[in-house]
Amino acid sequence: MEALRLQPGDDLRGALQKLGRTGFVVAGIGSLAQAQLRFADEPGPAHLAGPLEILTLCGSLTPDGAHLHASVADATGRVSGGHVCMGCVVHTTAELLIAPLPAGSLTRAFDATTGYAELVVRAPPADLG
Template sequence: MMLQPLRLNPGDDLRAALEAGAPTGFVVAGIGSLAHAQLRFAGEPGPTRIEGPLEILTLSGSLTPDGAHLHASVSDAAGRVLGGHVCAGCEVRTTAELLVAPLPAGSLSRAFDTATGYPELRIGDS
């Protein structure tokens, strides 16, 4: 399958838009800007709100019918960089330009993993 470009508009929720409109596959690249972000840092139980304006430096992850697993790094106006798990509430400021590598329907899913405590990626019938 061919790579699929996707553009999100001002006011779009980054995570919600990807979960609603993107195919099963992987986000291989993403840039743009956010009015504010909600990122969950490593080992933390919930997201932290980061006020903008912010630049999206990197965005990648997996997309399944069961939900998305996305990580991003963002920088503020002073150039400070933060990164983590993308949660609901990352509002696009001017644009978000993404490149998605779609995969056939049914090739990826998520299932709860007792070892990690999270819904983890399942490939095919694994």
């Protein structure tokens, strides 16, 4: 497992995609100055004004992109959740736990059925040792 801390002003999705890593975000907490979340079956993201607390964050990371979901709470405790889009800006911190996987074990490819770049799982090479 790897721990990672994002800084104020970082774009949550952008920073994770920039890593170019393969693996899963298994946990995330922190705060956002604002969020852009796409709700189920909606064509685009909804803007949520902050400050917001990150209650949950998880998803998959590939060199081809990230698929992340989060739930956030506003100052009244109202909770919203959805697909993390660009524009989720870290307010004070974002603390993440990442489970790395071997390079090449996960990629993304366009799926005509869903209309999205979906996860492709590839078997890791056999250990010849």
